[in-house]
Amino acid sequence: MRISRRTFAAVAAAALFLPLSACGSGDDGGGSTDASGKIEGDITFQTWNLRANFKPYFEGLVSGFEKKYPGTHVKWIDQPAEGYADKISADAAGGTLPDVVNVSPDLVAPLAKAGLALDLDKTAAKYKPEYLEGAWASHQIPGLSGTYAFPWYLNTGPMFYNKSLFKKAGLDPEQPPKTYDDLFTDALQMAQQSHGKVATLANVPTIEDFGRYGAELMNKEGTGFAFNDAKGVELLTKYKELYDAKALDPQALTATPESTGKKFLTQAVAMNPGSALDLGNFKKNAPGLYKNIGITDQITSTGHVNMYVMGVMVNSRTKHTAASVAFAHYVTDAENQMSFAKQVAIFPSTAGSLDDPYFTKEDGTDETRVRIAAAKSLKNAVNYTPVLFSEQMKTALRNEVAKALQGKESPKAALDNAVKASDQLLKQQG
Structure with missing residues (x-):
């Protein structure tokens, strides 16, 4: 699987609902939470759609760990992308969850709530000090204290912009907008100068935009959403x-990443998020x-861009806590993350890794150009x-955003309705 920015954003598409009677963390279900014991025993490690392209890497990873800790044996299993959330849910309910599991934050949340x-x-x-602060925090769950997975690989993407369209609109092509206020000012000028023929953007705001603008997304207790605040x-x-x-492109209401990409390709819009593959x-x-x-x-008014993050979780009911924690850490340590990052278009979550020449030194290629831009922004990403x-x-x-843009509802009413619907869905999660 080529892990592009879009793939990364969509890879955890299915919501996870655990059919478990347990709700709320606290009981570890019988496993030991002491990771200070001897590192030994047989454990199982599950990844998410990685065997096809990275089999030699993971076989080497397992072999290296077993060599470092002779009393261990790691069984590596890989699950397909389709139905991964359902598979985790079924294993959690059936007591067959692997010892170490590749998760995204939304997948770890119900497991943490269930004490797993x-x-x-x-x-x-x-x-903790080995990882970027924002990466470590990404697997913390509102309403619970604690961190429930080691951060693994990260991804983000820069914004591409069309210098020619900026110049035609009387804007400085070397000074693209950095904040949302800059963006709104430049976009209105571009629309005016082109008589409505050139839009700056082709996509409507998402939850990440509200975050980058400075809206409070959720209350600290994790019991309700708050993006209908003043911001x-x-x-x-x-x-x-x-x-x-x-x-804003008139077709933005029904746009997909592919359609917005085509708009940018044909120079009908001036800015679009992307990846090295797009160049x-x-x-x-x-x-x-x-x-x-x-x-x-990326456009941000908070000083922090958005990142996507994968993690490695340890099953609280594992019979070999010391070995499972040691292996999860081993998979995500600086050396192994760096090795993985050089095989696929992702970024390590370990502190200091993004200062490596691989992420800082230009070599004249487009791929490196984008990689350096993305790595720089990830250091304090959220x-x-x-x-x-x-x-x-x-x-x-x-x-609800579509209704507001079409004038069918006020922005306040639209966001109130979106928060109300989200809160109701949150209650259904248990």
Whole structure:
């Protein structure tokens, strides 16, 4: 699986509902939470759709761990992407959850609530300084104290912009917008100068946009969403202004990542998020665009871009806690993350790794150009997608945003409705 930014964003698409009577952490279900014992025993490690392309890497990883700790044996299993959430749910309910599991934050949340995810703040706190602060925090669950997975690989993507379109609009092509205020100002000018023919964006605001704008996404107790606060309403009101001025593409309401990509390719919009893979596409299919391409950070008013993160969780009911914690740490330590990052377009979550020349030194290639830009922004990035925000909630938000942009509801009413729908779905999660 080629892990592009879009794949990474969509890979945890299915919401996970555990059919468990236990709700709320506390009881570890019989496993030992002491990770200080001798590192030995047979454990099982489960990954998520990685065997096809990375079998030699993971076989080497397992072999290296077993060599380091002769009394251990690791059985590696890999599950397909489709149905992964359902598989974890079934294993959790049936008591067959592997000892060490590849998870994303939304998948670890119900496991932590059910007491099935080991709290690393209690059992492995000594490792915390090894990771980026934002990455370690990404597997913390609102309403619970603790951290429930080691951060593994990260991803993010820069914004591409069309320097030629900026110049035609009387904007400085070397000074792209960095904050949302900059973006709104530039977008309105571009729409005005092009008489509504060139939009700056082709996608509507998502939950990550509300986070990057500074809205409070969820209350600290984890019992309700809060993106209908003053900041949230302000952001949607601004997007409504863009939509009315045709600074936001008229088809944004039904846009997909593929359709927005095509709009940017044909130079109908001036900015679009992307990855290193896109640069090769521009070079081949749109040389005029490629010649004028600019690369900048994601738009943010908080000073922190959004990141996507994968993690490695330890089953709290494992019979070999010391070995499981040691292996989860081994998979995610700086050396092994760096090795994995050089095989696929992802980034390590370990502190200091992004200072490696691989992420800082230009070599003239497009792939390196984007990799350096993304790595720089990841150092203080945040996972803005609330771990409890499901796909159904994303759909509810998108539907209400569309109503606001079309003038069917006020921005405040639309966000109130989106929060109400999300809160109801949250209660159903248990």
